[in-house]
Amino acid sequence: MSRRLIALASALASLSTAAHAQPTQAQLDRLAATLDVRYQVLDNRPGPALCAPAPSCHLAELTLAAPEAPAAGWSLYFSSVTPILQAGGDAFVLSHINGDLYRLTPTAAFVGLAPGRPIRVPLKLAGHQLSELYPMPNHYVAAEGLAARTVASTRPVVDPETGLESLPFVTPFTDEARLAGVSAADTTVWATSPRIWAVNAAAGASVQPVPRAAVLPTPLRTRLDPRGGELDLSRGVKVSVSGLPRAALAAALARLAKAGAAEASGGAPLRIRLAPAEKLALGGYRLTIEAGAIELVASDPEGAANGLASLAQLVDARRTVPRLTIDDAPRFDFRGLHVDVARNFHSKAEILAILDQMAAYKLNRLHLHLADDEGWRVEIAGLPELTRIGSRRCHDLTERTCLLPQLGAGPDPSTPVNGFYSRADYIEIVRAAQARHIQVIPSFDMPGHSRAAIKAMEARAARLRAEGKPDAEAGRYLLSEAENASVYSSIQHYDDNTINVCLDSAYAFLGKVVDEMAVLHAAAGQPLTRYHIGADETPGAWSASPACAAYEARTGIKPADLGGHFVEKVSALLAERGVVVAGWSDGMGHAEADRMPAKVHSNNWGALAGEGPASAHVQANQGWEVVISTPEVLYFDSPQAADPKERGYDWPSRATDTRKVFDFMPENLPAHAELWTDLHGKPQASKDDYPLEPGVRFNGLQGQLWSETIRSDAQVDYMLYPRMVALAERAWHGANWETPYTPGKAYDPTTGAFTAQMRARRDADWTAFANLLGQRELARLDAAGVAYRIPTAGAVVEDGRLKANVELPGLPIEYRVEGGPWRPYVEGAPVAGRVEVRARSADGKRAGRSLVVP
Structure with a gap:
């Protein structure tokens, strides 16, 4: 044989x-x-x-x-x-x-x-x-x-x-x-109830009166009418608009109506007008409430909408507003929120709800992350495999019907972590954003983090070949090369997730996607003017590619330099279409600045204790629009406390609570070494070796919600709120306690630049902010159906009596003994046995997570 x-x-x-x-x-x-x-x-x-x-x-x-x-x-x-x-x-x-x-x-x-x-x-x-x-x-x-x-x-x-x-x-x-920690030298401890109590007590966590004229984010200037008094809006408001289309204020007026001041012919006059000659800042406004009328003046429609958002916050339960004048302007032009729907999908309803809250707190950029290794989330005309295969995870090892299950998705493609926005869905999202003066920036990560697109285009090519189509048609949008023998592993441990940037078909694909997204944006009434390419790459992905060897022979560009070359080439492709390129700072930094378009957007996500300050300064100095996106404080997928029952990736931070976001000083990145420790609780030091040049500023601030660990819309709410409100505060309002930026200054815990007076002002500012959240704003989120995180309560038992507090004063606290019924907390309640404490939502309808008091 x-x-x-x-x-x-x-x-x-x-x-x-x-x-x-x-x-x-x-x-x-x-x-x-x-x-x-x-x-x-x-x-x-x-x-x-x-x-x-x-x-x-x-x-x-x-x-x-x-x-x-x-x-x-x-x-x-x-x-x-x-x-x-x-x-x-x-x-x-x-x-x-x-x-x-x-x-x-x-x-x-x-x-x-x-x-x-x-x-x-x-x-x-x-x-x-x-x-x-x-x-x-x-x-x-x-x-x-x-x-x-x-x-x-x-x-x-x-x-x-x-x-x-x-x-x-x-x-x-x-x-x-x-x-609790990662080594014997790690000083991290868990956020137990007594430890939380001590932190809250040190911060002065107690119920304080909320000023009647308080608004979030904090306005530039508020002057109460010295005569006092309020304007009654119980009969509504009679709106007149001058200098701008009334439709530009429809969403803001709808929010005002929900707050208790709906439009009515017999209502108090509300006069809204644009007055460019008064040179109010773009996005800013002047709101004047007098005895018989309200006047709102702005330079642009966004400013008028922001003024209405402030007015809505001033309406109290009696449907009155205080007599005052607010002169307001934003700190940053770009006040953004990044939401990842690629790793795990989140519903259109959730995105629309987020847009409502962004507008309420004057955030104006939604960076929507629509594609990554684990999913492609928007329908592209002519490329059905992107959503037919790229939006689904199931048990198909050939990946001809779906992607492999990742991130605990399981084998069932019908679960909510899978899905996509149809063309109509996406148009609805962009249209809703436009009505709220929010720009949607679509994000499709490339050349790395592109596995969903790569596998979808491989399936497309296989389908067309099976149908007898010529190779040129089948391979028109291929992103991978069958002969590529490169061996690599991405940060998420994929060996096939990086687009081959030496293929003409890769750029044909990008052009097709950009053009189709432009069509969707045009249909929504918001032209596509900014497109985020991510710019992540994977070292070694092109080291043994025949296409890249041939490309090097033609151009002299070596595989190690292809990442920067790709960014330059894609930036030019976008500029030809009138679209500004955006990307993450490390990938964008591989490009040569003199080969880039005049306008470039870079999200700086370098670590504060690492390359973050230097890369932010270098890129801002070369004229790029730098948006601060610092992981240690602005990655909202990080846990909110060092507690094993809190979800989130902890590589940027072991604990990013609302207070930490509030304390951030985005215009002086090096200064945080004086105040914050590293991941292991150790002191830090920073040098400003690449100082900002005179007159150079960052363009904005952006919070990031990555969704690897976030599998439901309710979890999105839990991780976003109320941290997002603190983000809005820092993006809109520059606090008088922030350490001024001094070019070239180094910081460590001994430098003393953040003075005792600054600390006192910051702590008083936080107390007011925390009380405003606990006593007013969280109730508004309750009314909107937002499932925000209820902070865990701190507590100790001293001499048989319970002492409890909560980070956001005003939230109800309750306790129980030996597993008995929950009771409202009263200071000094006598207890004996096993005691648990928890806070409740502002409306009392939801319970927070309970902790045992040792």
Whole structure:
């Protein structure tokens, strides 16, 4: 018998054995329903000896138990965003599929699962996991030819009382010594109730009177009428508009009506006019409330809408407003919010609701992140695969019908983390933004972070070839090269997520997408004038590309320089269409400034203690529009407290609460080294080696909500609010306590530039802001259906009496003893036994997460 026949016979025998061992669909369904998965983080600081050769690692354990399981022919798939370095035991073999997707497959040593006989799989993983919400849910079982099923025990659970998600398969964190930090030198401690109480007490967290004329964000100047008095708006307002189309104020007037001052023919006169000759700042306004009328003057429609937003905040429960004059102007032209809908999809309704709140607090740029490795989220005419495949994750290892499951998406493509905006949806979003004077900046990350588009265009090419179309047509928009032998791994552990920038088809694709987005923006009445390319790249992605070797032969550009060349080339392509290029500072920094268009937008996301200040200053000095997007304080996907029950990526910050956002000084980045510690609680130092040139300023401020760990609209609200209000405060209002920028000055904890007087002014400013949130603004968010984060309450028991406080004074606090009924907190309440405390929403309808008082 020939070797070929022997090999064929062996293969057929293997297939026969596999077929014999193959489970049925009923068996797989039963396994998914009964498999008990338990995941436990054992040690975040095992030491360098155990981690070597990795720089850091942590130890965990996966435990599997079930009444029974098929002997072979099935696998358990799950996501781990931290790479698994090693899996112990001999019952399963671990495979890395791509990105964060892993597979456990039974080996010949697997003896099955049975009652009382769990199998433990020890794991060593890179980095650390500081939260019970860091592991990904929705593990699933799959077998050849069968429908994959989500393992029931790994599904998230939502508490009906708090609305908060938990992962019951993750063992609760209790060992602070092993789990709170990443090394013995890490000083991070958990935000326990007594520690929160001490922080709040030190900040003077107590209920203070809220000034009647208070507005957020804080106006430039407010002057109360010395005669006092208020204007009654109970009969509404009679609006007259001069110098601008009334339609430009429709959304702002609708908000005013919701606040209690609807339009009515017999209402108090509200005269709105544009007065460019008065030289009011763009976006600014003058609001004058007198005994019988209101006058609002602005230089542009956005300023008039901002004035109406302030007026809406002044309407109280009696439907009156104080007599006053407000002269107001924004600190920054660009006051932005970035929302990632690519990693996990978020509904059109959620985006529309966010736009409402952005307008209420005078934010005017929505950076909408529409495509990344894990998803493409907007319909593009002529490229159906982008959404037919790129917007869905399911168990299809060929990826011809969907993308691989990532980020705990599970195998079901119909879950809410999947989806896209139709052309009509996107037009509606942009139209709603335009009505609120908010510019939508679409973002499609490239050349890295582009896996969804790459796989979709590969599927398109395969479809057209199968239909007999010529190669030129099939490959017109290809983003990858089949012959590329480059070996690389992106920061999210993909080996195939980077566009080949040496292909003409890559630029044809970009041009097609930009042109189609321009059509959508035109239909919405807001021309496309800014487009965010991300500009992330992956080193090594083009090192063994024949196309890039040929490109180097023609142009002399080496693979290592292709990232900057790509940015320059794409920027020119956009400039030809009248569109300003935008990107993240590191990728944009690879381009040569003299090869870039006259106008360039760069989001500076460098670390405060790293390259952030230098890169921001360098790019601003070269004439670019720099938007400060600092991760340590403006990444709203970071946890809000150092608490293992808070969700979020902690690489930028262990705790970014509302106070930290409020304390940010965006025009003096180096100065934070005097006030803030690093990730491990250690002091920092900074040098201003690249000072800003005289007259150079940053263009704006932007908060970022990345959605890797955010799987629902309610979680979007939890992570955004009320931090977004503090973002608006800093973007609009320059505080008198901020350390002035001094070119070339170095800072450390001993420099003393932030004086005691500044500290006192800041703390008083915070007290007023916190009370305004707790006593007024959160109730407005409640009325709008916003599921903001209710801060965890601080508490101590002293001499048998309970003392409690909350970061935002005015929110209700309650407690219970020994699991009994919840009671409203009264100062000094006598307690004995196990005590828990929690705050409630301003309207009392939602409970916050409770903490035990030791």
